[in-house]
Amino acid sequence: MSVTDPLGFVAAGIAAGIKPSGNPDLALVATEDGQPVTAAAVFTSNKATAAPVQVSRAHLAAGNNKAAAVVLNSGNANAATGKQGTDDAERMTALVAEHLGCDPNEVLVCSTGLIGIPLPMAPIESGIPALVAARAKDQAEQAATAIMTTDTHAKQTLVEGDGFLIGGMAKGAAMLAPNMATMLAVLTTDAEVDQAVLQKALQHAVDRSFNSLSVDGCTSTNDTVIVLASGRAGPPQSGDFTDALTTACQDLASQMAGDAEGATKVVTVTVVGAASDEEAAKGARKIAESQLVKCSFYGQDPYWGRVVSELGSAGIEFDPDLVNVTYGLVTVCQDGVAATLDDSEQQTLAEHMRERHITLLADLGVGTGRWSILTNDLTHAYVDENMGTS
């Protein structure tokens, strides 16, 4: 169930002292032999890109999209830290390279935590040699733990393809403390995949998993998803590599949505009958990011009027007289007006709204486009967690 299950990978996680709490905060995923393998990555689209994103992007370009290791720290995002930030991120990769015996350009770096505070380099400088020394097949759990911020448990996955494995770990509970909401994921596979194919598969997987997980519509400065392919298991038997990678990413995204201690609901918002998949995604996102709709989930209130209103202002093809809205199995809005519900339907609806996992389906009735977005409710605990950085 981890990044070290596919052939050719090791991992490590230690408490270096970046977090005042003393919790684990430095992680490594590396190839077993320290040699670079095919790599692909998807980074945040935020223009205020954090230093580690800038450095990882540059290293992939300079290293011909090959990497031997990914070093990750939690407790500090190294974002909005200027020239010092990129120097610090470069220093992290140089130290790993020195101890692993590879080129610095073959090391990628990720950071997560507060924005605008310089990285504390002393614990990192002293921690990296120990981190590299600790790398092993059985240290994946430690790595997954060391990247946690407000996550309440480590998030790992393993997907078996036809003759290959894909392992993964992630952190991110944009859920409750999105001040520190960076989403990081590192995936490994022993499949032998061409870099262009790997990159395309990763983008496909990310679009349908992490990019379809919406908590508050905020895009972090540090979001990064990296996949390393050792090639040890040979080329995939069939065209199922993309599907397997998508499944792995969806499993990690679903674990993120579920790890929302203060959120009381996990909600799948699906829009069908849209003019296109893109329009469906736009509509689903508008609903999923609506403060009003999210409050109504918290209140277990199937307030479809607001859902229709959000769809009307989503900038997509929409006819208010054609829309249906369904919570769970109960259609509450038919052709744009309130559906008549009998007692039994009312009861089924109320029961569904009390569930931890709510499904909301909106059918626009104008085409065949469809998309799902995973989200949470907006709660008192969300407000509490985000009132301050201290």
Place this chain on the structure above:
Amino acid sequence: MSVTDPLGFVAAGIAAGIKPSGNPDLALVATEDGQPVTAAAVFTSNKATAAPVQVSRAHLAAGNNKAAAVVLNSGNANAATGKQGTDDAERMTALVAEHLGCDPNEVLVCSTGLIGIPLPMAPIESGIPALVAARAKDQAEQAATAIMTTDTHAKQTLVEGDGFLIGGMAKGAAMLAPNMATMLAVLTTDAEVDQAVLQKALQHAVDRSFNSLSVDGCTSTNDTVIVLASGRAGPPQSGDFTDALTTACQDLASQMAGDAEGATKVVTVTVVGAASDEEAAKGARKIAESQLVKCSFYGQDPYWGRVVSELGSAGIEFDPDLVNVTYGLVTVCQDGVAATLDDSEQQTLAEHMRERHITLLADLGVGTGRWSILTNDLTHAYVDENMGTS
């Protein structure tokens, strides 16, 4: 201080019984003689347009942009109510026309309240004759009171131009209960203004007032701003009609932002140094609508890192190394990194964050575009108010 101050207008407000509470819920603004005058309106851009918006738009077209009255109800939005909704809205205007002695096409209609529930027509049918009979110069306060939903006080304004008056009333505190967040405003003037000029002036005023007031990024199905011009004071002396109308709308918008009982902060978010005014508005809106930033206002936390992150994902020209962020008079981010603050500056900053009115200024350093948006903080009370419709 009201819609009846300009020459030629009367108003009324009564409790018709639409609201279960028994509070006033039916209002009228009409010309003194029941004759139609030049009218202009700006309606919601939401495609899920409520019935009264559809009917008002049709009446303006059919009545050659002239109107003798506006009838408004609170307690029910008459939105997502299908064919019955437009029939009901038409019936409201027909009844007013009958008792006022004008053509139904010369009556405009606005509704505000919950979505998806048919309008209770019995109290409206019996209320309208009494409403029209009650119209008078001194009933403007009653009208402004009857359009309130979660507003804690009536909102009225009066602006003196050079030889003319502009009066206005509005409801809307999208602030705390945006389930019922429709923004309605009716303005009157005795200036003699050509319809095309009136429409253009109103759009200019709305862009810089109601459209620059952002509470939760939700666009109501019912938002409507109407201005009636009696012409009794003759043509405006100078080109200041647009300025006066903008001032009137800004005064009403500011009263809305201030009427946020549960919100603890009123925040002016200004973006300067943008590539254009449009880009500045886009950046300011992204900040003002960020759940994370709004929580930080509530926590009195000058968390500029999140502000920079929002600007980076606003889809505008942005260089993280050029951005400055200032709260009140204290610049906390200079050229994209944390500014060094001495004790006195720290104290000034902390004092400003404790104020009810916070100002946040972001200078992008890439151009001369600028825009301000007025917003509030995201609080426990917001969540409470929006958990349910009951």
